[in-house]
Amino acid sequence: MHRTFILKASEGRTSPDFSLKSLAGAAGRMDLVCRCIIAALHTPQGPDRDAEIVVVLEGEPDPPLALTFTGGRMERAPAGEVEAAEMVVLAMRGGLAGAKAERLGFEEAVARYKGLGYKVYYLHEQGRPSMEVEFAERSALVLGDHKGLDPASERLLDRVGAERVSLGPISYLASQCINVVSAELRGKR
Numbered sequence: 001m002h003r004t005f006i007l008k009a010s011e012g013r014t015s016p017d018f019s020l021k022s023l024a025g026a027a028g029r030m031d032l033v034c035r036c037i038i039a040a041l042h043t044p045q046g047p048d049r050d051a052e053i054v055v056v057l058e059g060e061p062d063p064p065l066a067l068t069f070t071g072g073r074m075e076r077a078p079a080g081e082v083e084a085a086e087m088v089v090l091a092m093r094g095g096l097a098g099a100k101a102e103r104l105g106f107e108e109a110v111a112r113y114k115g116l117g118y119k120v121y122y123l124h125e126q127g128r129p130s131m132e133v134e135f136a137e138r139s140a141l142v143l144g145d146h147k148g149l150d151p152a153s154e155r156l157l158d159r160v161g162a163e164r165v166s167l168g169p170i171s172y173l174a175s176q177c178i179n180v181v182s183a184e185l186r187g188k189r
C-alpha cells in the first residue's frame with residue numbers, strides 16, 4: 001500500500017537561504033513542514049519505503065516550488081526538525097538522494113498523482129471517519145498547513161473527486177494527521 005502525502009505550505013520559503021535556527025519565523029513555518037516530513041517518512045527501521053511526501057512551497061521569494069521526498073529511494077529519514085530542515089535545503093539544491101525539487105504548483109501536483117492512478121483523499125475534519133475508509137492501494141492524501149486549505153484549493157479537490165476523510169471533529173496539527181494515517185495504513189500492509 002503506497003501513500004503520498006501532499007502538503008500545501010502556503011508560506012513555506014522557496015529558497016534555501018533560511019536560518020535553521022528560526023524555522024517558524026522568516027522560513028515561513030518550515031518547522032511545520034519539517035514535522036510533516038518526519039511524520040511521513042521516519043520509522044525506527046529507516047525511511048518508510050511505502051511513503052512519499054510532496055511539499056508544495058508557496059512562500060517568498062520564488063513560488064511555487066515542490067519538494068518530493070520518496071522513502072523508497074532515500075538513504076535515511078530525518079528524526080528531528082533541524083535534520084529535516086537540512087534535508088530541505090539539500091533537496092532545494094538538488095543534492096539529496098531520493099528527493100527532488102521542481103517548479104510545480106498545488107494543482108499540478110494533485111493532477112500528477114491523479115493521472116498516475118492514485119486515489120486522492122483530502123484530510124478534513126468534516127469528512128468520512130478514517131476507520132470506515134478502505135484506502136486505495138495507491139493513495140494521495142492532501143493536507144493544509146496551519147491556515148488550512150483555501151477555498152480555491154478545496155474546489156479543485158472537489159473537482160477531481162477527492163474524498164474527504166476525517167480523523168475526528170478536532171483540528172489537529174498537519175504532522176499529527178500524517179502520524180495517525182501512517183499508523184493506520186502501516187497496520188494494513
Ligand SMILES: C[S@@+](CC[C@H](N)C(=O)[O-])C[C@H]1O[C@@H](n2cnc3c(N)ncnc32)[C@H](O)[C@@H]1O
Pocket residue numbers: 122123124125126142143144145146147148149165166167168169170171172173174177
Ligand atoms: C492545523 S490544521 C488547519 C487548521 C486551520 N485552522 C483550519 O481551520 O483549516 C492542518 C491540516 O490538517 C488536516 N486536519 C486537521 N485536523 C484534521 C482532522 N481532524 N481530520 C482530518 N484532517 C485534519 C487538514 O488537512 C488541515 O488543513
